[in-house]
Amino acid sequence: MxxxxxxxxxxxxxxxxxxxxxxxxxxxxxxxxxxxxxxxxxxxxxxAGAPVGSETLVDGSTAEITKLGDLHYRAEIVSDGAVVATMEADGRDAGLDANAMYVVLGVDGEIHSWTGGEHTGAGTHEIAGGWTAEVTKLGEQHYRADILDGEGAVVATMEADGKDAGLDANDSYIVLSTRGLISAHV
Structure with a gap:
């Protein structure tokens, strides 16, 4: 034994x-x-990761940004001392609809936040930056947005499938939520 x-x-x-x-x-x-x-x-x-810094967001909360690798950053959004959201840009930008505050974390580690500019639901919407967004509902909490230039050509596609999506489109920042809401800011 x-x-x-x-x-x-x-x-x-x-x-x-x-x-x-x-x-x-x-x-x-x-x-x-x-x-x-x-x-x-x-x-x-x-x-592994290295703290990059922090940014104050439009609602007064703070984004603590960490570099995890090439084109890979994480932002922890802290409000009243507690982490209320975490987002990660890993090879593609990340977006967040945080109760009508919109946040984009880029693959370069830059973060942008704003309020307003919302359009809701499937359809064609003119958004900030001179872009047109064609939003399609694909399922429950699943939306796709084709971003069109001024001539109607698709220049980017975003998909929010159970998780919000974000995009830095030449210094126009766009968030597509799982609720079908799209907002942009320049």
């Missing part, structure tokens, strides 16, 4: 060591430290 337990314990130690080496290899992509938990399978690890 003692031998069986010893072999089993040794097997568990070897498994734990292999998992630790695997996690170390996963984390070694950056030497910068942060406390952003990432779930890989059933294991939670810490994703």
């Amino acid at each position: 003692t031998t069986r337990r010893t072999v089993r314990a040794a097997g568990l130690v070897a498994l734990a060591a292999a998992a630790a080496l695997s996690l170390t290899a996963y984390q070694s992509g950056s030497s910068e430290a942060s406390a952003a938990p990432v779930t890989k399978g059933s294991v939670s690890v810490t994703e």
